[in-house]
Amino acid sequence: MQTPDRPVSSAHPRPRSRPLGVSRTPGDSLAANVAVWAPGLEAVDLIWSEPGQPWQRHTLMHLEGGVHFDLIHVSPDRALTSANSDLDPYTFMALPPGTRYGFIPTSSSMLRQPNHTPETGQIFLDPHGLGIERVARADQLPGHDDRPDAYGTRYVSSVVDERFDWGDDVHPDIPWRDTVVYEAHVKGLTIQHPDIPEHLRGTYAGLGHPVMIDYLKSLGITTVELLPIHAHLDEAHLTENGLTNYWGYNTLSYFAPHAAYATAEARARGTQGVLDEVKAMVKALHAAGLEVVLDVVYNHTAEGGPTEQPYCWRGLGDEHWYRHHNGHYLDMTGCGNTLDFANPNVVRMTLDSLRYWVRQVHIDGFRFDLAPTLARDSQHTFSQRHPFLVAATADPSIGASKLIAEPWDVGMGGWQTGNFPPGWADWNDSYRDTVREFWLTDQRAIASGGTGGSLSRLADALAGSNSRFEASGRTPLSAVNFVTAHDGFTLYDLTAYDQKHNEANREGNRDGTNDNHSWNHGEEGPARTASVRAARARTARNIMATLLLSQGVPMITAGDEFLRTQGGNNNAYCQDSPIGWVDWKKTPADRAMLACTQELLRLRRRFLQDQPEDYMRRVHDVRMEWFSPSGNHMHSYEWQAAGFRTVQMVIGARAGTTTALVLVNGSALDVEVTLPSQDAIEEIVSRGEEAEPEDAPTGFELLFSTDAALRPSYGMRLPTGDSTVAPSMSVTVLRLI
The missing domain is CATH 2.60.40.10 (Immunoglobulins)
Structure with missing residues (x-):
């Protein structure tokens, strides 16, 4: 039951066309x-x-x-x-x-x-x-x-009763610079968790259970991004094959939560019980300081193509709700239909939905599936100034939330990474591809006697892909960096499979992308030799370290922190099964990866604590200096040289503290490195607004390395200008002291 936003006269009650x-x-x-x-x-x-x-x-x-x-x-x-x-x-x-x-x-x-x-x-x-x-x-x-x-x-x-005892609930309102996103599925995250009561597993209540919250806090993430929880349907071809739309990108209602994710007790109370359980989950996560972001699918509906069952929009006004061209459906989503955001009433429904989830369910943000579809005009062209983008950004409730675009769809001109307006963040697929190429496909080439690619693209990724976002007036805080997501290989599977293995989807292994940028390290699937297992684990650590040490906003896919596998399935959209669920049983290697991820997140927090609050809000305030293994500043030819794959990155803020040196070696050999000299460090510090050269650090302390052999040396101190060894295929972090 909705309450009008706009006060109206009550002297003569009469029917009203608003609110809908x-x-x-x-x-x-x-x-x-x-x-x-x-x-x-x-x-x-x-x-x-x-x-x-x-x-x-x-x-x-x-x-x-x-x-x-x-x-x-x-x-x-x-x-x-x-x-x-x-x-x-x-x-x-x-x-x-x-x-x-x-x-x-x-x-x-x-x-x-x-x-x-x-x-x-x-x-x-x-x-x-x-x-x-x-x-x-x-x-x-x-x-x-x-x-x-x-x-x-x-x-x-x-009809539901919107009343709910929120107590003193508030939005955590975590700044973008401190945000670490954790993408998860409500059911898949908890359905196999042994420490959550069985009747709560796979439910909203399970996600809000103290066991789950304690884990998320101990991991170090700040923001849970949930795959769609809007009520959704299974497509006919899936039900014919005995499968379901597990991910939920097939919306039947933009206001109602999906009932199947509620406990049996809540479902017995009907839609009211389901909604109350969702709110209780949000309240519990907020009490722990965790944000809740919803993955939302406003680009198409569950009504499918023009000949399929009408449930709602098609029956109420097909030609008005859906995008048409010459009397036929225009499918820019690959799902049979496309909502027409050139129609202001479609925009209004979407804005009403978003406001409802923010105001009534206290949701903290949204990730918009196939977001360019929501910003196409009457000529089907993407516009950065589209009324929906303008209205969402300007709205006091919606605009104060985190707005994240999946910046591509399947229509003409559908790839728009970097082109959304200020106030929005984009999933950074360029980052994904660059990091995979550097640590996986380049590694395969090197193992086969090649040289691998250059450092230039990796450096841009580490710097938050600023070159891609500055044209739209944004900074690296608008880049949601990720290497994996729900769609594609898991982190472990990137290191274990050269080919997709989607046979369980019953589509003849034709579904899912073939462009994975993966490398199995010489053995397809589960490793048979210890050396392959060790190499895979090291690559996974390198990828996670790169992700969490880059400028921008990192996103981890649930389970990647302990090497979850889907058995090579890179399109588990229909796998409401152990393939798509998180397996909480951990091997020693899994636990080591979890510890590595937690350590990296602690380092990230520690670094940010030394920086001003507005760090990364303005590009020129971020200080990044690049040095070659010789200890000199990188030359232009070194950036582009094939096979030149070792670099030192000094990071800090102009008005903050230059606190870290990240040493990346993407080559197959150990490389002797001369650390930046005292003069170089003093010159960097002197460019700060508050620091003086005499305040410059005089050495480095080893804090972390993806090379496990260096772990006993943590705490070792080295003077500026000293020599050290960057182990092959590794990322090492030193603190300036």
């Missing part, structure tokens, strides 16, 4: 206002059933700008009972919480069906409905003909 959905009416606390944008229909009937009551039907008598709307009143007897009762007034309202409802179109070409109910045919869902229920499975319907669930199940919208 079901809302309370000023001046009549018991009446419900119902409004739906259905521009393709001449008339719309509301059909509803209050808890324990039969289905009723009412024609929405008012029409304005394609919005059909009306008031639903309670009977005089019910109003009188309410006035003399001490019970919750919500009990007596028209369309109280628990009411199931939907819409039936009526037009000159469609006969009115007096006895139409959700059991006899799909009624159209409310695009602004806050709850969604499944009222019959396909095999429970009259005339069932063995169609899969995706074709025949009936769904209805439902």
Whole structure:
């Protein structure tokens, strides 16, 4: 049940075209206002059933700008009972919480069906409905003909009570510079966790359980980015194959949470119980200082192609909700349809949805799937000044949240990394490819007698890909750096498989990309020799170190911190199975990788503590100096030279402290390195706004290396200008002292 954002006169209660959905009416606390944008229909009937009551039907008598709307009143007897009762007034309202409802179109070409109910045919869902229920499975319907669930199940919208005891909950509001994103699936993260009570595993409550929260805090991440939790459907081809849309990128409602991720106890309470469990999860994570970001899919809906089952938008106004060209669907998503963000009403629904999740569910941010689709104009062209991007950024609630774009779709001109406006961050796929090439495909080339690539692209990645983001007026804080995500190989699988192994998806291993930039280190799949296992673990540490030591915002995929595998499946979208779940059983190698990740995150926090609060907000405030193994500043030819793969990176801030030296050796041989001289360090420090040369550090302390042989030497001190050895295929961190 929605509350109007804009105060209106209550002197004469009347139907209103805003807000959309079901809302309370000023001046009549018991009446419900119902409004739906259905521009393709001449008339719309509301059909509803209050808890324990039969289905009723009412024609929405008012029409304005394609919005059909009306008031639903309670009977005089019910109003009188309410006035003399001490019970919750919500009990007596028209369309109280628990009411199931939907819409039936009526037009000159469609006969009115007096006895139409959700059991006899799909009624159209409310695009602004806050709850969604499944009222019959396909095999429970009259005339069932063995169609899969995706074709025949009936769904209805439902009214929920938005009230919830948030206590003193506040948004953690973690600055971008301190943010470490952890991408996870609500079910997959906890379904196999042995220390979470069994009845909570795989649920919202499981994610909010103290065991899970303690783990996330001990790891050192700040922000949990959840794969879609909007209510979603399984595609027909998956149900025919006995599979499901595990990832959830097939939205049926942009306001209702997915019920299957709730506990049995919550589901027994209906949509209200599901929503309350989501809110309790958010509240628990916030209490621990953790943010919650949702992966959202506003680019297409679960209605699929033009011949598939209409559930909502297609039935209410197909040509208005979806993007068309010459009378046919224009598919820029690869999913059969594309919502038309050139239509202001599509933009409005999306903004209303985002505001709802921020204001009512206290969500901290959003990752927008196939985000260019949301910024295409009437000519289908991406625009950085698209009304949706402008409105979302300017909105007090949405704009204060973290806004993260997946900056590509499958339409013309769909790759837009670096082109979103200020206020947005982009998934940095250029970073992903560069780091994979340096540590994996280049390594394969070197192992085969080649030289590998140059350092220039890796250096740009370490510097936060500034060259890609500065044109849009942004800094490395707009780069969400990642090497893996839900889509593709896990970190371990990058080191263990040259080829994808998606046979379990039952698509003949045709699905999933072949462009993986992976290297199996000489053996495909589980390693048979200790040397291959050690080499893979070292490469994984190098990749994780590169990710967590780069400028920008790092994102870790759940389980990568302890070498989770999917058995070479690089498209586990349909694997609601151990393939797609996080396995919490750890080998000694897994535990070593976890310790390595935790150590790197501690180093990252320690470094940032020495920098000013606005570190990385302005490019010129970030100090990065590059030295060759000789101890001299890098020359231009060295950046481009094939086979020249060792560099020293001194990092700090102009108004902060120059605190770290990162030594990268991507070659197959140990390299003798001369550390930067005292003169070089003093020259760097003297360019700071507050420091003087005499304050310059005079040496280095070894803090970390991906070469396990150096671990006993942690704490070793070296003077400036001294010589040391950079082990082959390693990343080493020293602190300036």
